[in-house]
Amino acid sequence: MTEARTPGAAALPQTPLMAADSSLPSVEMDPVEYTLRKRLPRKLPKRRNDVYVNMKTDFRAQLARCQKLLEGGGHREICVHGLGLAINRAINIALQLQASSQGALQLAANTSTVELVDDLEPDDPDEAGEPMTRTRNNSAIHIKVYYPSPQ
Amino acid sequence: MSGAKQRMREKKLSKQPASVQYTSSPLNSSQSGGSRNGRGTPMAGRHSSSYGASPGGPSDRGGWVRGHQKDGGDYEEELPKYITAAAFAVARASEVQAMLKAVTKVTGSCHVLGAIPKHMRRRAMSHNTKRLPCRLREVANRMREKSLEAGPKKKEQPKNKSRKARRRHGNLLLEFNRRQRKNVWLETHIWHAKRFHMLKKWGYCLGNRPTSKCYRACYRAMSNHCLLQDLSYYCCIELQGDEDKLLACLSQLTSKETGPTFAAVLTLSGQRQGSTTVYRAGQYPSQPLGPVTFLWRPRTPGSSHRQLWIWAHPALKQNLFPELQSVCQCREPIIPVVAPVVTPAEPTPSPPHPGPRQVEKTPGAKRKRSARDDDAPPGKKILGDGTRPPSAPVTWTSASTGILINDLTMEIVRYRLIGPQSHAVLTEALEAATDCDAVSKAQASPLWWPQHCKDQAQMTLHRQQAEVFQTLKGIYSTGEVPPGTVLGLNVEDPRLALPQKRTQALSIVTAEQDVDEKRRELMLKGVPEHCCQSSLWDRFVRDNVTDNKLSEQEINRRKREVLVPGSRLSPTPLQSRVPVLMVHQPGKQVGQEMSGWGAGWDLLLPKGWGMAFWVPLVYRGVRIGGLKMSLKHSQNKGAPHFPHDFPDCPAGVCFQREQETELLNKFKRRPPAKRTNYVKHGCLAPFRCPWQQLVEEWELITSEATEVGSSAERRGQSRGEPGVRPGPATAAPSSFSVLRSRKSLKLLSSWCRPTTSKGQRSLRAREQAPLDAASGAAFLTTHVRAVAWVRLSLLSKGRPELHAQVCVATQEDLQRLGNKEAAYSGPLEHPHKDRFKSKVKRRKKGNKKAAPAQTSSTTLPTSKASDPDPPLAPAACSLHPTSVSSGAVLRQTSASPSCPPAPAKGPSSSCAASPTNLVLGLWPDPLPSVTSHCSRVTLGWVTQGDFSLSAGCGEALGLVSLEGLVHTLMAQPAEQRGLVLLRNPSALHYRWAKINVEA
Known part of the structure; x- marks a missing residue:
């Protein structure tokens, strides 16, 4: 039950990572402690046939959503995007779609790098604390799932 | 019966059809025809005399007799076996007659x-x-004529003014000014009053919720587009002085432990807005006042003189302001020069009173003319705070520190835009001001903009700001900007380019390389420091802009003259450049889901320009929210909302009291039979939360837990104590405090998380002190009598309500939960017995019988005196908190509600003292032990709870006793740590919830 509510570590950020030391008075402490806050990855305008895969939503639900788009939604192609941990799942979804279509669907995968932004907030603001922002990169995959056009 | 009568009857009966036969009794077989039916003679026996046969004979006791008869008391064993139809009808004829008459006749009061x-x-x-x-x-x-005749006799209410006269602009303004003497109106009041349920709160008239149904639409606006709120009622306090002195003074009010203070580097530079919690000077961690946000004006080079705006909730301001004054030693008021009307730049609004007085003085027909003759218009619209007398000081200074405090309440309009598209709304509605042409630059002007244009440095700054503003357009979501970013800007009057139709503003994301670079810089570094400067900080500019605002009428006139209808007004009038400040508001920063939700921008404007910006914003497709929505906003954000969730602040205490009376009155308005009986539900205080008592009781419990060898006698005493204790309100108002130290919260939050959940992955790097007895005890010694904010998310069904109980789960509960029974959603509380019901009833009866209340109050104590044993709280109070969850305890405690004597005694003495506050379904005042009243030990209460549309489950924000929480966590197995039970005040079902402490 607990697992159902707490989200899996996902493409979406989780807030506190690096945190303060224990409250116990330790001799050696990092002079500046930071709290890490991750900002959301940059969103791009979304077409109707874009599917952003995450780790929070149930796998089957996401698969069903893609199938609906391809069959009921009347789209000839959809784009499945996955970031970070969700790459695996995005690939899974695409392969499942292909398998269930008996070879009618084709895949075209692209990878890219997404820049993510983290905010580092100093816990002790008055001494040295200059809040920092850092960027890091994460991998992403974009899989085009489409019916090949009949020649 | 006379012979004649009998003959007549016989004659009648002879006409009966022969087939109709009556049998008087099975024995009496009178089947000889209709004429002889066995009752021909009076001697035929008592039972044979039929009902219909004696229409007028009351003396005939043999028939049916109404009511109880004294002499012939005994009724017949057998009912008459037959009746004669004709006789029966004759007997009823008169009754039917009467009935018909009654039906046709119109009774006296009957109206058409x-x-x-x-x-x-x-x-x-x-x-x-x-x-x-x-x-x-x-x-x-x-009837109408009749009433018309009668009508004029009544005295007609004299109406000295026709509707037309009353609706005339000046008179209407006078009326409006009169109506806001007590509760100030915001500038958007009339707009709101047409669309919102208004509330009078904190000296303002505020929109609570829209009259239309739009709860979900507003939520969608917050999460997808943009929701607009008028926050002008927030009070701004301006502090001016040397930076060092200001910081020295203000540091007494804050503590670094609670997070960044006024001195945090980025906020001090003016680049970011900061927020902090303010305490009474030097009193941390007790006596908090409340949260404030603040904004420093960027430094002017070569000067240490700084300007600081502190924004506070109006409920907080009345406590904060004296505190600031005493801290800064600002005691000398600067009395504003009252109003030669010639100087329009007078900061205090010109008084509304002279107008009406003059009108009253001159009677009759001259009224209008004389009012017009005055050089002041008859009713001047109140701008700023109208409740304040014009001569009241708004500025205080200090000779020793040189600090100047300025009360800028209602001087600056503040709009809040919430949602990922709020920057798009802003960029579409606002437009950076255009430079003015050379001609107007050359000549001296009373307006600020031409002068501003002359300064080259200012203009380069303006161009840079406009560039940043342009870049803002290319951002996809408001959450991408660094939290708290500030951007100053001069914009054109947004009324000039009002669209014809309401449209939805959306951001335009372009992928150009050049724009992308700038956008990236904005995202990473925020707005450069010098761009945070704005002329809005300057009082003279503010007043100049306010006074020279083009009226709506004038704008409309100019629009009419435009050749293409609906096109933009050009050239831009000189008056329509306004300095504004845009302040980014961070979204959800705590928790793991939905981070960045509810981010937005605040728009600060000079006063008087409220409606000029409001309508254009509305035309960009935003939704408007009221007070209720801001509550929901903070709830979804997981942030405490000011007066509601701050029970240790004076404003919070005051709010809780008001809320209690309001809820109680609402409760009393229901008919008693339809009320929830909270006593039966085991809910001691459904309308308030006795935090003080909770904290004290938990202190007792834990202290007993440590003293292992305490004697049973002592235990009994301490057990009794909570019941005996006079109401917690009589003690020091808030000797408990909410835990706000960042470090402790982080520690606590790491303790709360279950160690084997998927969410744990991110926490592996953390090296926190593990939770054990030693660290727990050490933690508790540093925070005595503390409560902690927690966010509770329900594991399964359920919608937490206001003042729901947070309870400790017993070992059995946890085991059952661990077994993964599908149907198990939580334990049930046994219904309690309402001991007060009979007392309420008895008192009611007593009141009815002998009108004076004294009789009932004298009878009550005697009835109470019969049970002399001292109040005894249920046993669980004294239990070892770690053993609280054992099965034996459960049985013991669950037995307590069913055994009535325990809970009933404490209050019995009280209701003798104050018999008036006995309300059916509520516990009378001195409550018994709040922790151990129910079968599960209470940890705390929920202050806001609802189904959270963002999380998709019930979520609540509540406060729990810190000691209770730590001990509960220690007693729980590691994989089920942080699970508690939640029970609504009007339900018996406990639901599982997960505690999240957010740091």
């Missing part, structure tokens, strides 16, 4: 309108008789 059935009634029928059906019209007409 009352004669029509409900579904045929129409509005204003008595006024217009044609709305009546034809058949009734005549009567109605007659």
Whole structure:
């Protein structure tokens, strides 16, 4: 039950990572402690046939959503995007779609790098604390799932 | 019966058809025809005399007799076996007659309108008789005439002004000014009053919720587009002085432990807005006042003189302001120069009073003219705070520190835009001001903009700001900007480019390389420091802009002259450049889901320009929210909302008191039979949360837990204590405090998380002190009598309500939960017994019988005196908190509600003292032990709870006793740590919830 509510570590950020030391008075402490806050990855305008895969939503639900788009939604192609941990799942979804279509669907995968932004907030603001922002990169995959056009 | 009568009857009966036969009894077989039916003679026996046969003979005791008869008390064993129809009918004839008469006759009070059935009634029928059906019209007409005749005799209410006169602009303004003497109106008041349920709160008239149904639409606006709120009621306090001195003074009010203070580097530079919690000077961690946000004006080079705006909730301001004054030693008021009308730049609004007084003085026909003759218009619209007398000081200074405090309440309009598209709304509605042409630059002008244009440095700054503003357009979501970013800007009057239709503003994301670079810089570094400067900080500019605002009428006139209708007004009038400040508001920063939710921008404007910006913003497709939505916003954000969730602040205490009376009155308005009986639900205080008592009781419990060898006697005493204790309100108002130290919260939050959940992955790097007895005890010694904010998310069904109980789960509960029974959603509380019901009833009866209340109050104590044993709280109070969850305890405690003597005694003495506050379904005042009243030990209460649309489950924000929480966590197994039970005040079902402490 607990697992159902707490989200899996996902493409979406989780807030506190690096945190303060224990409250116990330790001799050696990092002079500046930071709290890490991750900002959301940059969103791009979304077409109707874009599917952003995450780790929070149930796998089957996401698969069903893609199938609906391809069959009921009347789209000839959809784009499945996955970031970070969700790459695996995005690939899974695409392969499942292909398998269930008996070879009618084709895949075209692209990878890219997404820049993510983290905010580092100093816990002790008055001494040295200059809040920092850092960027890091994460991998992403974009899989085009489409019916090949009949020649 | 006389012979003649009998003959007559026989004659009648002879006409009966022969087939009709009556049998008087199975024995009496009188089947000889209709003429002889066995009762021919009076001697035929008592039982044979039929009912209908003796219409007028009351003396005939053989028939049916109504009521109880003294002499012939015994009724017949057998009912008459037959009646004669004709005789029966004759007997009823008179009754039927009477009935018919009654039906046809119109009773005295009957109105025509009352004669029509409900579904045929129409509005204003008595006024217009044609709305009546034809058949009734005549009567109605007659009645109407009658009433008209009677009408003029009544004294007509004298109305000295016609509606037209009253609606005339000046008079209307006077009326409006009169109406806001007590509760100030915001500038958007009339707009709101047409669309919102208004509330009078904190000296303002505020929109609570829209009259239309739009709860979900507003939520969608917050999460997808943009929600607009008028936050002008927030009070701004301006501090001016040397930076060092200001910081030295202000540091007394804050503590670094609670997070960044006024001195944090980025906020001090003016680049970011900061927020902090303010305490009474030097009193941390007790006596908090409340949260404030603040904004430093960027440094002017070569000067240490700084300007600081502190934004506070109006409920907080009345506590904060004296505190600031005493801290800064600002005691000398600067009395504002009252109003030569010639100087329009006078900061204090010109008083509304002279107008009405003059009007009253000059009677009759001259009224209008004389009012016009005055050089001041008859009613001047109140701008700023109208409740304040014009001569009241707004500025205080100090000779020793040189600090100047300025009360800028209602001087600056503040709008809040919430949602990912709020920057798009802003960029579409606002437009950076254009430079003014050379001609107007050359000549001296009373307006600020031409002068501003002359300064080259200012203009380069303006161009840079405009560039940043342009870049903002290319951002996809508001959450991408660094939290708290500030951007100053000069914009054009947004009324000039008002669209014809309401449209939805959306951001335009372009992928150009050049724009992308700038956008990236904005995202990473925020707005450069010098761009945070704005002329809005300058009082003279503010007043100049306010006074020279083009009126709506003037704008409309100019729009009419435009050749293409609906096109933009150009050239831009000189007056329509306004300095504004845009302040980014961070979204959800705590928790793991939905981070960045509810981010937005605040727009600060000079006063008087409220409506000029409001309508253009509305035309960009935003939703408008009221107070209720801001509560929901903070709830979804997981942030405490100011007066509601701060029970240790004076404003919070005051709010809780108000809330209690309000809820109690609402409760009392229900008919008693339809009320929830909270006593039966085991809910001691459904309308308030006795935090003080909770904290004290938990202190007792834990202290007993440590003293292992305490004697049973002592235990009994301490057990009794919570019941005996006088109401917690009589003790020091808030000797408990909410835990706000960042470090401790982080530690606590790491303790709360279950160690084997998927969410744990991110926490592996953390090296926190693991939770054990030693660290727990050490933690608790540093925070005595503390409560902690927690966010509770329900694991399964359920919607937490206000003041729901947070309870400790017993070992059995946890085991059952661990077994993964599908149907198990939580334990049930046994219904309690309402001991007070009989007392309430008895008192009611006593009141009815002998009107004076003294009789009942004298009878009550005697009834109480019969049970002399001291109040005894249920046993669980004294239990070892770690053993609280054992099965034996459960049985013991669950038995307590069913055994009535324990809970009943404590209050019994009280209701003798104050018999008036005995309300059916509520516990009277001195409550018994709040922790151990129910079968599960209470940890705390929920202050806001609802189904959270963002999380998709019930979520609540509540406070729990810190000691209770730590001990509960220690007792729980590691994989089920942080699970508690939640029970609504009107339910018996406990639901599982997960505690999240957010740091």
